[in-house]
Amino acid sequence: MSEKILVGQVAIVTGGGGGLGRAFALALAESGAKVAVADLNLAGASTTVAGIAARGGEALALEVDVADAGSVEQMALAVAERWGRIDMLINNAAIYGSIVRKPFFEITLEEWDTLMAVNLKGPWLCARAVFPFMRESGGRIVNITSATFYSGSPLWAHYVAAKGGIIGLTRALAREAGDYGIRVNAIAPGFTLTEASLRLIEDAATYGVNRGAIKRAQQTDDLIGALLFFASPASDFVTGQTLVVDGGRQFN
Ligand SMILES: NC(=O)c1ccc[n+]([C@@H]2O[C@H](COP(=O)([O-])OP(=O)(O)OC[C@H]3O[C@@H](n4cnc5c(N)ncnc54)[C@H](O)[C@@H]3O)[C@@H](O)[C@H]2O)c1
16 A cells, blocks of 8 residues: 555654554555654664665654653654644554463552553553644544453453553543544554564464454554554544454454
8 A cells, every 4th residue: 555645744653663563654654654653662663764764755763651741742842843743643552562461360560550551541641742733733543452352352451451441542532632623543453463462472373363254364464454544534534433453353
């Protein structure tokens, strides 16, 4: 998909230093957007930016901790300073591949609080930080949740609860932000092959495949259509929605 539907637009992709976030950043740039790649992992973000530059796109790497209000505000200011506007926020950063899956009664207070700070508070902080730059001219926010919310996937209750929270946040923000021409939607990927997911599951290449209506492993590219739909005018009258992209492993 290389149609230049986003020329002149500025996007922030959090967690763009690898995995899905990198694929999202590359796809937005390929569609003509200027992309700020924000990640705790600056080296990863810089690699993404180099990949965009190699394809003739424009991007900026930023070291950001989405759980830190000051860091997130600096991110928004840096992007606005560089390109004069912010049109899109892709809330993708999360603690994911490093999670040690365990029963809910063994998750420590610290594990719960740290994960919530990044995976649930982070997207709210990012939305709050970009709002001043979207309130006059409108914008789009795309939150990355997870199909684990629908399946109630066991052994990472904090992760699943945070992803459910993202769906609630999507709806609440959409309701409030509509008056400002800001649309807020979410994508719920199924188990997708990334470095992080390969760390989590041993038989990753076959995991869940038989449960799908479409029986093959999910790749990062499978999510790009949904991202560009929510990022583009094609979805101008769609807000507050969550689209499950998982090859029909579950129906919502
Ligand atoms: N891969 C899957 O199967 C899958 C399925 C459903 C949902 N998801 C979601 O998709 C997103 C990306 O997943 P992925 O597989 O690419 O994993 P990933 O670990 O490669 O991506 C997460 C990114 O977020 C960054 N990050 C972590 N904490 C941060 C912080 N405090 N501030 C800024 N950046 C931070 C990491 O450095 C990393 O680059 C996550 O939200 C994940 O929950 C993934």
